[in-house]
Amino acid sequence: MALDASIKGWKYCRPIMVVDGTFLKSSYGGTMLKACTQDANSKIFPLAFSVVDSENVSWKWFFFNIRKTYGVRDNVHNI
Numbered sequence: 001m002a003l004d005a006s007i008k009g010w011k012y013c014r015p016i017m018v019v020d021g022t023f024l025k026s027s028y029g030g031t032m033l034k035a036c037t038q039d040a041n042s043k044i045f046p047l048a049f050s051v052v053d054s055e056n057v058s059w060k061w062f063f064f065n066i067r068k069t070y071g072v073r074d075n076v077h078n079i
Contacts, residue, residue, distance in 0.1 A: 002048040002069050013037045013045050015075045017066075021059070024051065033062045 014037060021033045031054070035047040048066055052058035 001050060002066075003046075006045070006047050007069060009039070009045060010037070010047060010070055011073075013039050015073060017047065019062075019066075029053075031058065033058060035062075035066055 017035055017037050019033070019035045021031050024030045024032055030051050032049060032051050034049040037045050037047055039045040048062075048069065050058070050062055050065075052062075
């Protein structure tokens with residue numbers, strides 16, 4: 001899920017995208033995948049997040065949707 005404000009604000013952020021996943025320790029389980037960057041004030045700027053059943057296959061789906069939503073930008077580095 002990517003919020004409209006994140007989609008519109010991406011062009012004003014630094015060309016670095018940080019992605020991470022973390023296990024959810026609730027009765028439902030799953031994994032939360034998230035993508036963030038830094039804005040012009042060096043603050044964390046959330047781009048997208050998703051809660052998925054399994055981390056293995058879902059990374060490919062997550063990156064596909066990030067690219068579909070945000071497009072390709074010159075000099076972007078994924079960390």
